[in-house]
Amino acid sequence: MFFATLEGLRRFNIPHKFEFVSIISLYAKWLREGRLKVDPAWNKDGLKFTVQDPCKLVRQGLGDVVAEDLRYVIKKVAGEENFIDVWPRMSNNYCCGGGGGSLQAGFVENRRKYGKLKFDQLSATGADVVITPCHNCHTQVIDICDFYGGKWKTTHLWNWLEKALVIDDSGVQAGKD
Amino acid sequence: MNETERKQGEWEPKIIAFLCNWCSYAGADLAGVSRYQYPPSLRIVRVPCSGRVSANMILDALRSGADGVLVSGCHPGDCHYISGNYYARRRFAILKRFLEFVGIESDRVNFSWISASEGEQFAQVATEVTERVKRLGPARHLVKEF
């Protein structure tokens, strides 16, 4: 849980030497730097992508910056034209309903009613793939998709990023740090 | 229809327009400033207020040979002189119905509210009134031959 650590470090004033970062920001950074190269050519069928902005990462975490990074990466990976944004989006996006421990808390009916808004929002995009960078979101979005009869596939970002990776002739660029 | 399409020699009506100084005359100016084109049929007489215009004046215009009359003032509530257009509205409402009653065609005598910022509306009204009068043809009923 990105926020648990981010906010925990801050709220309890926990001493630490490291810098706490999100993998999403790093993907974007590495793509921009050319450290990672991707080609959306794999998506010749024009699979449409949309995204779930995790509350803990975006609204409560790093804000629109990371939401922009997320979109940047998806567009790079799936092709600019294959990304359909949701509304509301980024910092103002709806919570999927799986957050706050509700996947564990057991009030399944409430959780699904809550998730109906997310379901409608995602359905409205008509996307084939919903990227859910957060594990809670991932589980909840799969659940509401099943429960309400959605047609999309819910996945993490890394699967597609891997798929689109362009590996240079020079091979793996290990140990450059 | 705009006047560039006007055929050579086609009949152009003569319309007297009594415009209040504060709103409609200013609206007519704005039509010019904005270059809205309208038929050259109007002859504008500037009056301080639509409340200055009497039934006698409207009849006089018809008697002098006008094919149509337009009286235009400020919108209700906007009168520069507080209430002139309200009195005018009653006078004109009664007069218009009465003239129609004795057989003066409804479209001969027209009234409008046009504000100082309604240049386009002025051009529209001028065009509309001209077209209406054109459809009626030249006025004959109250034209006094001198």
Place this chain on the structure above:
Amino acid sequence: MSTMNEKITEELRQKARQLLESGRVAAFLGYASGSVPMVMRPFVARTPEDADRLEWNSFCVLNLANYLPALLKSFEPPRRPNEPPPQGPLPKVGVVATGCWSRNMVVQIQENQVERERLVIIGISSRGMVDRKKVQALIAHRDVTAVKEGDNTLVVAGPGFEEEINRWDVVRDNCKSCVHPDPVIFDDMIGELKGERDLPDRFSQVEEIEALSAQERWKWFTSEIQSCIRCYACRNACPLCYCPTCFVDDSRPQWVGKSIDSVDTAIFHILRAYHCAGRCTDCGSCESACPMGIRMRILTKKLQKDVLQLYGIEAGMSVQEPLPLTTYKKDDPQDFILTESLKGEKK
């Protein structure tokens, strides 16, 4: 047994006599018989004895309000312009009034032409006055030498004939369509107040013309006024026409020519009627006075209808209520305003 009118005449004389005797009024304005049958003339009783010459019948058609301003003025001491009006009360005048005349008096009061304090009004609820021209038409325009009036009949006699006519058949159009027979202001009444009449079709004459096309209306209007000789009897009989210089006589500005040119005649009738807008009480004097039988009353009736419909006002119903053209409401109807109706058309 005496007829209703005879009883009214008796009571009227008695009341007029009392007013004159007591000195409460300097004169009493009513009617007396003229030399011609079916024509009553306005009569001013100045002594108690004069009162016995007063009469009341179905031919009292000329609006007495028309004579009041001059009669009142005759009792004021002469004074130069700008001289203050005399102090203290001026002599009063008694007058008999039905519904429409009293309403005319209300308008006169509103327009400062008479003062209410100087009038002693004897009210009579009107049963409708008779249109002499209708009677003549019914008897084929034969000479009439005598008319005897019953409550519901008229017995018309002339050389070699005597015919009984149903009175209501010859009542004037304005009276037939009148909804306010009762006087609205009075100091004393003869008889009872009748109350308003419910006449849904009171404007039917107007409506018939409204239903015509513009062309037909123009035809009607011009044919109606074509016989006009510009004698101004209509104007002179009207209590509302009191301008010292009528627009028809004015040359600065000259709104209308003085000839009997058809345009000038039309403009005369339009403006004459329009000047009565919101003021006319449909007393019918104009029409009764017209020597040519022009039915110009329909013009004022039209105005009356519109004023009522648009503003809910009828002339002379109340001294307090302003005349319709000297007041306004912010939300008065304005469908006739082109810019408003264009909005509406788009709807």
Place this chain on the structure above:
Amino acid sequence: MTTPRGSVLVVGGGIAGVQAALDLADSGFYVHLVERSSAIGGSMSQLDKTFPTNDCSACILSPKLVECGRHLNINLLTLSEILSLSGEPGSFKVKIRQNPRYVDVEKCIACGSCAEKCPKKVPDEFDLGLDTRKAIYLRYPQAVPLKYAIDPEHCIYLKKPGRCGFCEKVCPAGAINFKDTPKEYELEVGSVILALGFRPYSPESLDFTGYKRLKNVVTSMEFERVLSPSGPCMGHMERPSDHQEPKRIAWLQCIGSRDINRACHGYCSSICCMQAIKQAVISREHSASGDVDATIFYMDMRTYGKGFEAYYERAKAEGIRFKRARVHTVCPATGDNLRVRYADEEGKIREDEFDLVVLSVGLETDPQVMRLLHDMGIEVDADSFAETTCFRPVETSKKGIYVCGALAEPKDIPQSVVEASAAALEAERLLHVSRWTETKKKEFPPERDVHAEPPRIGVFVCSCGINIASVVDVQAVTDYAWTLPGVVFAQNNLFTCSQDTINQMAETIKKERLNRVVVASCTPRTHEALFQETLREAGINKYLFEMANIRDQDSWVHQHDPEAATQKAKDLVRMAVAKVRGDEPLPYNSVPVTKSALVIGAGIAGMTAALSLADQGFPVTLIERKDRLGGHGRKFFRTWQGQQVQPYLDELVQMVEANDKINVRVKTTIEEVSGSVGQFKTKLSDGTELEHGVAIVAVGAESYKPREGKWNYLYGKNPNVHTLLELDQRFIEDDQGLSGLNQAVFIHCVGSRVPERPYCSRVCCTHAIDQALHLKDLNPDMDIFMIYRDIRTYGKREHLYQKARAKGIIFIRYDLENLPRVSEDSGGLKLEVRDPIVGADITLHPDLLVLASAVRPRDDVGELSKLFKCAMTSEGFLLEAHMKLRPVDFATDGVYLAGLCHYPKPVEETISQAKAAASRAGLVLSRDAVPAESITAQVNLQKCTGCSVCTQVCAYHAVNMDPNTGKAVVDTGLCKGCGACVAGCRSDAITLKNIGNEQLMAAVEAAMEDF
């Protein structure tokens, strides 16, 4: 202070600045009016209509702007900014930079050829970027000065000299000056008035509003432009995405106001509720189909001003939907529509779709203005508004520098105008000894008597460069003019309004002994005064003049029909000649002024007004019907800012009594008033007769006491039920008993906003909340409940509301269908009210129940209004001449109003208004005579029947019946020359000088000759 300067610097050319400038310039001070943009007019010029009268904003504003632009004693500095300010009250030094316009204002004729040819399109800031303008532009069609300007940021030539330059090539007047440079001025002024206005809050950072993200989400200011006939859609209501007319429109309130989270604006912007209602009403008028479904989403509906509540009620009755709910997020729906989801008051979720969403954005101070204030050393408050106090509402932290309008707090137009006059008053008070020392006066030669002369008419036909001449055959028109009867001179000029032609015209008038002049050129609305002045310079009366509008109403509107346009020009000239033939010389009327004032009512308003005039040396008679001074203010504990009222009032009374220019008469009322502006005669109840030039009515109002009926709430029956003022009395007396209370409850709107008193009393929300806070201070453990309908703590008063909530004061909303129920319960009070949020009845047990009861007009105001021929509202308050732009004037000249008799208002607004009234009165008192209209009605006694139609239709009480003659008589001091009487007169007995029936007939008949 040595002798102060007689001039004032006004910064900001919006309505407030313009009003202040006009007040000052008309009462003897020279004004420098500095405006940042290329034209004055400010935000008001961008509005479509104004509430609550739905007046067209441009229509009512334009005449003021034109007056300002032409004023001999106003130096208009557009495109200018303040560089520095130093000195002290009475003598400030100001450095100003005027940026180049690149257009010579002396030469520009505003024909627009330049803009037509300019190839560079840029977003039009006047239309808030909804449309484009050219790099050479006129700020808006009615701009003053009506001169084009080049935008150096975008001009191709200025960026790269040698390229473009089209404007210079096409300008017929040679007005383009690419070499124009910035100019710096150093001015010396006695005082400074800041009227820098506001800027609309930009909701761009509020992503959830969808602004700048969804095409059909616009701000309220943008929507004004959409509605405006001169805006980007020419008044056709269109939405941005597809230019279709929106059928369903939502307004979201409090965007950037009452928001300490995202917008950081804790204050209420005061105007947005009414603006939204107005826009909803107007949108229906603009709609072709008229069936716009208009919905306003709001927190509290703040219709607290005069006529506002009625406007709100009418809007409701007309079917505008008011939703007490806030939309969290605006979402896109199909077809560029917008979907909103909201919880109603019960917490039920609803969804609606709209075609357009309008964000009612708040007002804030421009950061650029903040910098200027900082540089000048003017203190600002936490909301970035200029700091003022309740007792000194237009004074900044720096002496001699005053503030008015939205710079001090968000406010509407009338309140800005009031403050503008009040600020002007403070400058006048400071500088009064130097009145008329720096002003200019125009001198004219004596006028030739032309009465006996036959008409000798001169006609000047203008080519206006090519503006007229390219369409109209001006030579043919000139030749034709020669043939008209009475015309003895005709001439064609390239620019008739150019200085050399004007001089030549004056010479021609003298040489040709012309006694009537016709100019055939542009519109009299902008140029008549200029030519009339030329006539005066040439020694003939200025009313012997007519114009034929052959440009705006001919060549410009018949550009493709030269033949018809030429014919029309001839007709127009013929009509003007026919009319001018009948023109008579008219006197330049004026009325001598009795230089003293009568102030009626010695409350805060009356005393403030009296002192404001007396301090300028004008004698004042101050009358009070009661036996002591102070009025309603005697009952107040403190202002909402916390200043104690009683000590202030005592000081005010002392100052009034000590001022030898003020004659105080207590237990005195008015019996009779006659005369008019400059020369009133008033009979007082003590028998004395007073002559005075002006009168200020400040008779106050009363507090409603709900002794019985629906709003009684046991008032007068239970000793623990008070009105606000009764509680104030206990505060004033420092009643110790109050701190022992456990529970206090306030009921709002007692007798306000109810059928019998359908207006909002404006002050009670703030007053009640301030009292609640005071009780909390006395006993922090006291539970306090406010039972309210809408909280209307407008402007900065919102902070009090926030503070009250923060302190735990609980607000429970009620409405007329669910009134609180008060009863007695075993000796104590019991109050039951339903809380709409939790949906439960709440029972309270107050030790103290306070009723925020209405402010109501005094019953005897009607008589006073009749004496001064002033109008009243249906609620019984006095009615000003114009709700927007003449808020302290009566329609009757020379009579002004201030304080509660106008409408309920707090102390600070009362003081502003009193000072404004004094400023307006000063316009009269500062001169020996006041000008009166020359074109007035005239009665022909021979024709007059005395029927009184004329007196009834006259809005100015200028026509009356002479009791001696029984005929109409015109008071030329009051007559405004509208002619309503003329058209109403059946007898042609009343006419308008130079606009008589005969003259108009002559023009009409001339139009028909030879058509």
Place this chain on the structure above:
Amino acid sequence: MQEKNIDLERIRAAVKQKIEEAVPEAKINYCLTCGLCASGCPATGLEDMDPRKFLRLLVLGQDEQILETNWIYACTMCQRCKYACPMGIDVGRIVYEIRGMRPREERPRNLQRSCDLQRQNNSTGIPNEDFVWVVNDVLEEVRENEPQWKDLTAPIDKKGATYYLNQNAKEPTVEPEEMVPLWKILHVAGIDWTYSSEWWDGANYCLFTGDPEDWEYTVRKQAEVVDSLGCRYYINTE
């Protein structure tokens, strides 16, 4: 729904007071009851509650109702309400505090258990050895089956690695193949990274139970591990 009548002789909003003491910036009192929160909240209407009503009950001292309602578990503390609230009131934070007021035994069992397990090491309770085993096993499989990835690494406890990567416990326990794409990405990007064999779980449910001690303890443990490895960056996989 018509609630029972509320008699307020004296307001005793003890819960509210407690929250205000714990969270001075809570600003519960500031609520304008405008309902903007409720409009934007997906949990509005669940348990017949919404954020505005919740605040209102707090303000009116209806503590019993506040402590009883399970709406505190319908609310996901997502802070979308706070995002747009004109007063910036943080309902999520308030809900957190109230969750914490529930006795541990009355809290939703699974949620509390996840946190309790987390306190021990990871939210699923699998032994650390299992995690290490799964990582190595999956890595081995990829290297064998996909020749082009024969050099792929998944370091654990590599001291001085630039990046420390946590791993949500879901993957090693339920869908281990989901770990591979990220390894590949990191490999291609040439990142020097490592897992830790303890406190490796990226999830943390102690954030949701309402007990700050648990939360603090778990985060502190994580931080200690990362610092002990000497990594410059701590990457969360989300």
